[in-house]
Amino acid sequence: MIYEKMSQATKTMKSSMIRELVASTKNIEGLISFAGGFPSPKTFPREILSKLYADVITKEGDTVLQYGGSQGDQLLKEELLKWEGYDDLSQEQILITAGATNAIFYMSMALLEPGDVIICEAPSFLGSLVAFEAMGAELHSIALDQEGLDITLLQAKVEELAKAGKRIKFIYTIPDFHNPTGVTMSYPRRKQLIEFALAMEIPILEDNPYSRLRYSGKDIPSLFRLAHDEYGNTEIITEVVTFSKILGPGMRLAYVKGSSVLIERMCSWQQKVNIAPDNVSQRVAARFLTEGHMQAHLESIRKFYQPYLDKMLKCMADYLPSYIQYGKPEGGIFTWLWLPEDMSADLLFEQAKAHKVTFIPGSKFYPVGQEKFNCLRLNFSYSNLQQIEQGMQSLGKLMEDFYT
Numbered sequence: 001m002i003y004e005k006m007s008q009a010t011k012t013m014k015s016s017m018i019r020e021l022v023a024s025t026k027n028i029e030g031l032i033s034f035a036g037g038f039p040s041p042k043t044f045p046r047e048i049l050s051k052l053y054a055d056v057i058t059k060e061g062d063t064v065l066q067y068g069g070s071q072g073d074q075l076l077k078e079e080l081l082k083w084e085g086y087d088d089l090s091q092e093q094i095l096i097t098a099g100a101t102n103a104i105f106y107m108s109m110a111l112l113e114p115g116d117v118i119i120c121e122a123p124s125f126l127g128s129l130v131a132f133e134a135m136g137a138e139l140h141s142i143a144l145d146q147e148g149l150d151i152t153l154l155q156a157k158v159e160e161l162a163k164a165g166k167r168i169k170f171i172y173t174i175p176d177f178h179n180p181t182g183v184t185m186s187y188p189r190r191k192q193l194i195e196f197a198l199a200m201e202i203p204i205l206e207d208n209p210y211s212r213l214r215y216s217g218k219d220i221p222s223l224f225r226l227a228h229d230e231y232g233n234t235e236i237i238t239e240v241v242t243f244s245k246i247l248g249p250g251m252r253l254a255y256v257k258g259s260s261v262l263i264e265r266m267c268s269w270q271q272k273v274n275i276a277p278d279n280v281s282q283r284v285a286a287r288f289l290t291e292g293h294m295q296a297h298l299e300s301i302r303k304f305y306q307p308y309l310d311k312m313l314k315c316m317a318d319y320l321p322s323y324i325q326y327g328k329p330e331g332g333i334f335t336w337l338w339l340p341e342d343m344s345a346d347l348l349f350e351q352a353k354a355h356k357v358t359f360i361p362g363s364k365f366y367p368v369g370q371e372k373f374n375c376l377r378l379n380f381s382y383s384n385l386q387q388i389e390q391g392m393q394s395l396g397k398l399m400e401d402f403y404t
């Protein structure tokens with residue numbers, strides 16, 4: 001009876017295949033997993049956070065254990081704007097949320113009507129894709145190259161959609177150490193994208209979980225920073241930043257910057273869905289910044305992850321067949337493999353699971369009906385160095401056996 005009462009959106013809503021695939025391998029003893037997007041627990045600043053949580057609750061418990069404002073903690077907002085160096089932005093242009101997914105959800109709810117179009121990268125982060133689809137959005141994907149979103153293909157797609165009378169609400173992009181491919185959008189490509197968006201008046205949702213996890217090469221300004229500094233615009237880009245990969249995903253803490261008009265509407269959705277983000281975690285994050293812990297912590301994380309990425313890249317060179325193509329990211333927590341056209345990563349997943357190695361098949365990162373099956377994502381941040389070596393040896397052997 002209850003099922004018949006459900007909304008059509010609920011009946012047709014898809015779950016996260018990544019979480020289901022990870023769950024399907026959970027009880028395999030001795031499993032080496034390159035599947036999840038988990039940061040290493042060894043990078044969590046436990047000692048500092050434990051002291052800050054105790055201090056905040058002891059000294060500010062009357063306030064932080066009470067209901068908080070839907071817009072987020074004022075002190076945290078002040079510290080974030082100082083940390084990022086935006087002395088001309090107002091607090092009305094920033095919203096604190098319980099994780100990045102909520103921020104993406106609030107923006108989508110503020111802008112989308114059923115049938116509206118979102119343009120995304122191909123491939124892209126599955127968690128966002130299933131959320132967009134659940135809200136009735138029509139997803140159109142644009143292929144990535146080694147510099148990021150292909151602007152020529154984007155222009156052609158926008159023209160095609162305009163002729164079809166479609167309403168494009170925004171472009172969704174992960175420009176830094178992209179999930180799932182590890183690709184970073186180049187500086188010239190970022191400028192091209194911003195200029196195109198401004199000319200066509202198409203907003204951009206910039207998902208930024210990884211930009212501070214750069215282990216080599218030069219930092220590239222975020223799309224929001226570029227639009228702010230070089231185009232004097234703080235409305236065309238909405239940037240979502242999470243603390244999940246730098247402090248710990250269990251804190252469920254993120255923030256979003258953008259147009260004050262949009263932020264206010266997103267805040268209204270937060271009032272209805274979540275009331276307010278966690279007061280204690282917000283104040284702890286504020287103190288973490290106030291006391292100057294962030295820079296040293298980020299340096300320690302980058303120093304920690306560098307050998308893991310190096311190990312993964314070396315093992316791919318040593319053990320993968322020559323016909324496998326792979327990315328060489330300079331940061332983040334993922335890399336991406338392209339297999340021959342006739343090799344299915346979905347079938348390889350089942351074989352690998354039987355050999356106690358797992359990953360995420362690339363088909364899971366595409367909108368429905370736009371999948372590619374000869375690709376896969378590897379995570380290098382959670383396994384130890386010995387497991388990376390052993391796991392990549394096994395994967396390489398399985399790939400070689402595919403043609404025998």
